[in-house]
Amino acid sequence: MAEPGNILLTWIGKGPVDEGVLERVRQRVEDAFALPTQVAVVNGPPGDTLDVKRGQHSSTRILRWILTDLPTGAQKVLGITDVDLFIPVLTFVFGEAQVGGPAAVVSTARLGRTFDDKPASPTQVEARLTKECLHELGHTFGLVHCGAGACVMSRSNSVLDVDQKRPAFCRDCRQRLEELMQERNRS
Amino acid sequence: MKPKGFILVVDDEEVVRESLASWLTEDGYRVDTAADGPAALARLAERGYAILLVDLKMPGMDGLEVLAKARAIQPDAAVIIMTAYATVDTAVQAMKQGAYDYLVKPFEPEELSMMVGKLTNAQTLQRENVLLRKALKRQFEFKDMVSKSPKMEAVFELARIAAKSHSTVLILGESGTGKEVLARAIHAESPRKDGPFVGVSCAALTETLLESELFGHERGAFTGATGAARGKFEIAARGTLFLDEIGDISPKLQLDLLRVLDAREFRRVGGTQLIKTDVRIIAATNRDLKKLVELGTFREDLYYRLNVIPVTLPPLRDRKEDIPLLVEHFLVQFRAEMRKPLEGVSKEAMEMLMAHPWPGNVRELRNVLERGAVLARGPILTPLELDLAAPQTPGAAPAETPESLREAERRHIVAVLRQHRWNITHSAKTLGIDRVTLYNKIRRYQIHEEE
Numbered sequence A: 001m002a003e004p005g006n007i008l009l010t011w012i013g014k015g016p017v018d019e020g021v022l023e024r025v026r027q028r029v030e031d032a033f034a035l036p037t038q039v040a041v042v043n044g045p046p047g048d049t050l051d052v053k054r055g056q057h058s059s060t061r062i063l064r065w066i067l068t069d070l071p072t073g074a075q076k077v078l079g080i081t082d083v084d085l086f087i088p089v090l091t092f093v094f095g096e097a098q099v100g101g102p103a104a105v106v107s108t109a110r111l112g113r114t115f116d117d118k119p120a121s122p123t124q125v126e127a128r129l130t131k132e133c134l135h136e137l138g139h140t141f142g143l144v145h146c147g148a149g150a151c152v153m154s155r156s157n158s159v160l161d162v163d164q165k166r167p168a169f170c171r172d173c174r175q176r177l178e179e180l181m182q183e184r185n186r187s
Numbered sequence B: 001m002k003p004k005g006f007i008l009v010v011d012d013e014e015v016v017r018e019s020l021a022s023w024l025t026e027d028g029y030r031v032d033t034a035a036d037g038p039a040a041l042a043r044l045a046e047r048g049y050a051i052l053l054v055d056l057k058m059p060g061m062d063g064l065e066v067l068a069k070a071r072a073i074q075p076d077a078a079v080i081i082m083t084a085y086a087t088v089d090t091a092v093q094a095m096k097q098g099a100y101d102y103l104v105k106p107f108e109p110e111e112l113s114m115m116v117g118k119l120t121n122a123q124t125l126q127r128e129n130v131l132l133r134k135a136l137k138r139q140f141e142f143k144d145m146v147s148k149s150p151k152m153e154a155v156f157e158l159a160r161i162a163a164k165s166h167s168t169v170l171i172l173g174e175s176g177t178g179k180e181v182l183a184r185a186i187h188a189e190s191p192r193k194d195g196p197f198v199g200v201s202c203a204a205l206t207e208t209l210l211e212s213e214l215f216g217h218e219r220g221a222f223t224g225a226t227g228a229a230r231g232k233f234e235i236a237a238r239g240t241l242f243l244d245e246i247g248d249i250s251p252k253l254q255l256d257l258l259r260v261l262d263a264r265e266f267r268r269v270g271g272t273q274l275i276k277t278d279v280r281i282i283a284a285t286n287r288d289l290k291k292l293v294e295l296g297t298f299r300e301d302l303y304y305r306l307n308v309i310p311v312t313l314p315p316l317r318d319r320k321e322d323i324p325l326l327v328e329h330f331l332v333q334f335r336a337e338m339r340k341p342l343e344g345v346s347k348e349a350m351e352m353l354m355a356h357p358w359p360g361n362v363r364e365l366r367n368v369l370e371r372g373a374v375l376a377r378g379p380i381l382t383p384l385e386l387d388l389a390a391p392q393t394p395g396a397a398p399a400e401t402p403e404s405l406r407e408a409e410r411r412h413i414v415a416v417l418r419q420h421r422w423n424i425t426h427s428a429k430t431l432g433i434d435r436v437t438l439y440n441k442i443r444r445y446q447i448h449e450e451e
Helices: A019-033 A059-068 A122-140 A159-164 A171-186 B014-026 B037-046 B063-073 B088-096 B109-137 B150-164 B179-189 B207-215 B251-263 B289-295 B300-306 B320-338 B347-355 B361-375 B405-419 B424-431 B435-444
Strands: A006-011 A037-041 A056-058 A074-081 A095-097 A103-107 B006-010 B030-034 B051-055 B078-083 B101-104 B140-142 B145-147 B169-172 B197-201 B240-244 B265-267 B274-276 B280-285 B309-312
Touching: A006 A019, A019 A037, A019 A074, A019 A122, A056 A059, A059 A074, A059 A095, A059 A103, A059 B014, A074 A122, A095 A122, A095 B014, A103 A122, A122 A159, B006 B014, B006 B037, B014 B030, B014 B109, B030 B037, B037 B051, B037 B063, B051 B063, B051 B109, B063 B078, B063 B088, B078 B088, B078 B109, B088 B101, B101 B109, B140 B150, B140 B179, B145 B150, B145 B179, B145 B320, B150 B179, B150 B309, B169 B179, B179 B197, B179 B240, B179 B280, B197 B207, B207 B251, B251 B265, B251 B300, B289 B300, B320 B347, B320 B361, B347 B361, B405 B424, B405 B435, B424 B435
Parallel strands: A006 A037, A006 A074, A074 A103, B006 B030, B006 B051, B051 B078, B078 B101, B169 B280, B169 B309, B197 B240, B240 B280
Antiparallel strands: A095 A103, B140 B145, B265 B274
């Protein structure tokens, strides 16, 4: 159970969770947002999020599902899954978040290959996952995409884009994040 | 962070609207959604959108119909058609109807990112371009007077208000600043515009001639008055009487004028009958009327009678930003009058025109350009044809054409400054003035070290 004001990372994958990776990602998230962060493991996304024809899960439907079962007191919930995600008009998405809302989802499905479709190293995959988790959670705090390519809030349309950014907020986004968190605490 | 523009997503599937809105919101856009054509058109009537993402196949009104109607409501909004049923035909049709582009579902995130990004960048550039063009074109106008100077904007504003009233206007300004042009413009903007505009130069005539000119005379009023004649006050009835160089009229005429302005009636020279007058007076002078009042050479009561709406025209040296505009204005005139293919002045010539102190103001500029236009061999006027070199060359022999005291003083100051390598103390000593006075003169004549 998450404490009020905390961040909850929930493994909602089909396959087994790599607890070591999840713990290290948790630590990075906790450091980045300076908020207590917990992890949880639940059964993978419900079947109605799957589009059989596409063989992908709808990220928007997964977000709806997360919202129906929000743990009491959790400020933000990030679902981490191994299924491939899509929104209807796009071929795929790495993740989806509600800007300024409580829920987000990230997929590892496309993080395991290099740009030229070779298997990526576990370190590389973990680095990518960390960045995408920070990115989607950044959205839930109200941040939008950043024009600075190295900022974790820059948009990623390919793994190459993910690799090019750093697992940190640029100065402007960091400042904006602090303002948004202060506004949230006041209200 | 500056919020990005509004995007309208039009699609009959809720999950498409929701997910696309979410995806675009992450990019910082403000997104509205509409489930069908009529809802989209209602949205368009409420708010301006930068981009419309419209699904082609929708029940009822389809994407192409929404496109056509949207373009009528907001022609500047870029429409991107989304279709899962792409054919060349529909794509061509959409583009023909003015769609910016189309996307075949499902499309790569990169594709959407690039298209939306490119579009918003282009729109931003276009907007900036329009603003820049506006800023460049920003000029003030009053009838056929044009200016880019805020000082002249204030003059035009005052003149515009004055034109609507019947009050007397007093135009002040150095010779050549365009006092008569402004007077004519005020007349043309006034309710009396259909009446005559009659001008009199008060300094050009002797006292008796001016008296007769203004008030007219009866037969035999003076030697040579073989018949009766109407004066300008009668000729200008229901119009405007422009009294130029009012500071130069004699004390007797000042009194006569005061009486007319007070009583609105006068007698012709040698006449007995009182004639009612209905004219609007615009007076002008290049002299300091207030000073003349202090010196006792101009009647204080007449000064106040004339000084109802004073308008002061700034000298050209105080609105140098107008020089390129005036150059263009006059060259257009000369091109038509002389039937010569005049296009402009060379860079060097413009630099000289900008550096010149213009003691004779706009009139002097016009004369210089007219002379240049006559002498011009090609479409571009050169410094040689403008013949401004003499007063601009420091230490040069005096120009053959008579120059004003101002020009001579400026040239002498530049020469002394050069002689002392711009040492202000030594230059001031040579000139016999103190340093502050020299600084003031340098500023007034806009003398720069590179000269």
